[in-house]
Amino acid sequence: MQIAIIGGGAAGFFAAITCAELNPACRITIFERGKNVLEKVRVSGGGRCNVTHACFDARELVKHYPRGSRELLGPFMQFGPEQTVEWFAQRGVPLKTEADGRMFPVTDDSLTIVRCLQRAAHQAGVQVHTSARVERFAPMPDGPWQVWVAGQQRPLVFEKIMVAAGSNAAAWETLRSLGHDIVEPVPSLFTFNTKDTRLRDLSGVSVPNATLSIPGTKLSADGPLLVTHWGLSGPGILRLSAWGARDLHRVAYRFPLQVNFLGNINAERAAEALKEVKVEQGKKLVAAHAQFGLPLRLWQNLTLAASIPEAQRWADMDKKNSAALVGQLTAAVFLIAGKSTFKEEFVTAGGVSLKELNFRTFESKICPGLFLAGEVLDIDAITGGFNFQAAWTGGWLAGRAMASLNASALP
Numbered sequence: 001m002q003i004a005i006i007g008g009g010a011a012g013f014f015a016a017i018t019c020a021e022l023n024p025a026c027r028i029t030i031f032e033r034g035k036n037v038l039e040k041v042r043v044s045g046g047g048r049c050n051v052t053h054a055c056f057d058a059r060e061l062v063k064h065y066p067r068g069s070r071e072l073l074g075p076f077m078q079f080g081p082e083q084t085v086e087w088f089a090q091r092g093v094p095l096k097t098e099a100d101g102r103m104f105p106v107t108d109d110s111l112t113i114v115r116c117l118q119r120a121a122h123q124a125g126v127q128v129h130t131s132a133r134v135e136r137f138a139p140m141p142d143g144p145w146q147v148w149v150a151g152q153q154r155p156l157v158f159e160k161i162m163v164a165a166g167s168n169a170a171a172w173e174t175l176r177s178l179g180h181d182i183v184e185p186v187p188s189l190f191t192f193n194t195k196d197t198r199l200r201d202l203s204g205v206s207v208p209n210a211t212l213s214i215p216g217t218k219l220s221a222d223g224p225l226l227v228t229h230w231g232l233s234g235p236g237i238l239r240l241s242a243w244g245a246r247d248l249h250r251v252a253y254r255f256p257l258q259v260n261f262l263g264n265i266n267a268e269r270a271a272e273a274l275k276e277v278k279v280e281q282g283k284k285l286v287a288a289h290a291q292f293g294l295p296l297r298l299w300q301n302l303t304l305a306a307s308i309p310e311a312q313r314w315a316d317m318d319k320k321n322s323a324a325l326v327g328q329l330t331a332a333v334f335l336i337a338g339k340s341t342f343k344e345e346f347v348t349a350g351g352v353s354l355k356e357l358n359f360r361t362f363e364s365k366i367c368p369g370l371f372l373a374g375e376v377l378d379i380d381a382i383t384g385g386f387n388f389q390a391a392w393t394g395g396w397l398a399g400r401a402m403a404s405l406n407a408s409a410l411p
């Protein structure tokens, strides 16, 4: 059985290896338009490749996917992070877990993952063609698929094909022409731009746990917050960018962001705490003594924004001063104007509509014999290894289904 895989990335390689290992009668060809395969794996995780996340309960795992959570539950029960760890370990690549749950190869080198996948594909007999851009693919009336590779005069013929082309406009266009609905692609995982004076000269300053929300919407997120040269970043912001990818695109990335720098300490509790400081540290200068463990420079900017004079002592704080300071600490509003790329990881929200896929096999419901996995689908996650996990899972299930002559007989 001849199988074509369009795209030599994480999903394409995983599918090819799975299929070839299960059914040596399958002759699998990966077509990769670039000079090298697995380029995103190589640059991922700052060159370390955050392969997956140590979240071994599928019900918990799906909560990290703004798009795809419902559909991925079943697939993750079959092939989740536990199986990913095992898969790489069996091929001589142990993974380690960092304090925040992210999993990397123990070598801290993404090339370990690239080489492992290339070696496994080679050993399983997968053919890999680089600099081979697929221009078009279409089913023939009697079932098989024709694939047009750039520079080749005649189309090649395959029994099954898999599109694992990532976020690729041309591939989506061909899929649309075959009847698939493509959810508009928009960026996800980005940082927020703001020129707010309260953040001036604070680049590099971080807060361990802030609560972020966008007034007038249900969007909110918790997590560490980092001030950058251009605005705000850190896990909390990235999480919000993923959950808000569509809504924020709609408003051209211009919106108010409300920040509680104290995390789960609300305005009432913050006011109570400040009253105690007034009693216990009355003689000290407000601006010079940061509270709640906040970095001093941030505290100083917030007291300034609350119009508290530099020479003011805690004992002289009146109700108005305290209310203004509590407001800055727990409900500071920043006007966001634009976004920046988070260079460590970014993905596209949008792609092939999930309604059109059989999630037991990752086969198209519209075009039999066409399989889809990875970023080409309308699936994406917050940062932390979840995006690769979706690619490994989809690739594995598609590979298994392609290997079987009768996909409906799969357990």
Ligand SMILES: Cc1cc2nc3c(=O)[nH]c(=O)nc-3n(C[C@H](O)[C@H](O)[C@H](O)COP(=O)(O)OP(=O)(O)OC[C@H]3O[C@@H](n4cnc5c(N)ncnc54)[C@H](O)[C@@H]3O)c2cc1C
Residues within 6 Å of the ligand: 006, 007, 008, 009, 010, 011, 012, 031, 032, 033, 034, 037, 038, 039, 040, 041, 043, 044, 045, 046, 049, 050, 051, 052, 132, 133, 134, 135, 164, 165, 166, 167, 168, 170, 171, 343, 344, 345, 346, 347, 373, 374, 375, 376, 384, 385, 386, 387, 388, 389, 391
């Ligand atoms: C800088 C960066 C760092 C990242 N780090 C992480 C991380 O540490 N952990 C994590 O979980 N996720 C990370 N991600 C996200 C992750 O890389 C993607 O989710 C994942 O690569 C998707 O895999 P894929 O196989 O679907 O697509 P891709 O990896 O994008 O592979 C698709 C391949 O198809 C090829 N292709 C496209 N069109 C054609 C065509 N017409 N013909 C032939 N070939 C074609 C492309 O050249 C590409 O090689 C990162 C992303 C970026 C950009």
